[in-house]
Amino acid sequence: MAQQRTVVEQGNSGLGKQAGRVRFAKRTDRMKASEIREILKLMAQPDFISFAGGIPDPDLFPVEEVRIATERVLQQSFRTALQYAPTEGYGPLREWIAAYMNETFGLGLEGADVLITSGSQQGLDLIGKLLLDEGDVVLCESPTYLGAIQAFQPYNPRFIEIETDNDGMIPESLESTLAAYPEAKLLYAVPNYQNPTGRTWSLERRKRVMEIAARYAVTVVEDDPYGELRFEGDRLPPLQAFDQQGQVMYLGSFSKVLCPGYRVGWTAAPKVYLEKMVLAKQGVDLHTSSINQMIIYEMLQQQSLSAYVSRLIGTYKERRDAMAGVLREKLPELKFQLPQGGLFLWGELPEQWNCRTLLENGVQHKIAFVPGGSFYPNGGHEHTMRLNYSLSDEQRIREGVGRLAALIHSTQA
Secondary structure (H helix, E strand, C coil): CCCCCCCCCCCCCCCCCCEEEECCCCCHHHHCCCHHHHHHHHCCCCEEEECCCCCCCCCHHCHHHHHHHHHHHHHHHHHHHHHHHHCCCHHHHHHHHHHHCCCHHHHCCCCHHEEEHHHHHHHHHHHHHHHCCCEEEEEECCCHHHHHHHHHHHHEEEEEEEECCCCCCCCHHHHHHHHHHCCCCCEEEEECCCCCCCCCCHHHHHHHHHHHHHCCCCCCEEEEECCCCEEECCCCCCHHCCCCCCCCEEEEEECCCCCCCCCCEEECHHHHHHHHHHHHCCCCCCCCHHHHHHHHHHHCCHHHHHHHHHHHHHHHHHHHHHHHHHHHHCCCCEECCCCCCCCCCEECCCCCCCCCHHHHHHCCCCCCCEEEECCCCCCCCCCCCECCCCCCCHHHHHHHHHHHHHHHHHCCC
């Protein structure tokens, strides 16, 4: 007899009451609340300082530019903007994305190679739904993005972590792992200002990883939500630029360079992948918001979005530098590498520390961060933490790091 999942019995169903018998799918047992989402609830307290979420500063949102673009879209194209639309996305926006990636990275994309998604997070969910069967091997950086773990986990894959250093994924570790698991279904990576570590893969690492991935014909999922937020140097080409076999699925997003509330991202991939993703997306939400896509496209046409991104880069760089400076002053025992861009700084305390315990005590100090162990799908590394600097101005960064230092110095390892 098949084992019953969670079953709840109540006499009557209705508003405020449980349904008579609830039999959840087995995969729901693997669905866990995001520690980051739970921490964000604390931010409602006005005196609470959070370095937890990967959140843009709402005080920097381009409200006036958005208002102008919205009015123009509604005046000129309301019949399209407020109507159902193709699952693949708004055609002009798809063409713009393809052209931009071609111009920036020397790719050969067409608009048909781009699928608009409800944030890049939806792209991860669709990829998991299409590619992963129970027990399939997923290779990822160690540590890796918590949202990807959450997106793939319901399909019950086996996560194998690839060793990393300050230049990104270590090719020798990837090669030995693929030799041991040649059946690996996909390789997930965040090469630019990685979430959570802030690391950026070197050019040589990108080439070597793709050479190895090509030999084993493993599907590569390249997640790049922070690529535009580079503080120093030239932007490096994506893994997709070194793809000779049509095996890379590139995920992009407007959430970090405009505002996350629009929920507009994209996947650029070979058509064999996109055709299946379109079918899966139709069963989820039919299509991403039409008006949101058109507003973003209007801002791109008026170049107001690029001007806004330049302002963001300047502000976030100042905040990164402020956090690094105060950490060196007040918390010299926390080791970190200065990120070249993005939203995060990764810290490591001596190994005897447990940052989950620190966070529990941090509520009393009105300070929050994300314990680093959350980003390791196979556990461990509890002495690490992720700190976000994009949400707080320099004064709150100084105050917050001061609280964090007081918390650590008042707590025994």
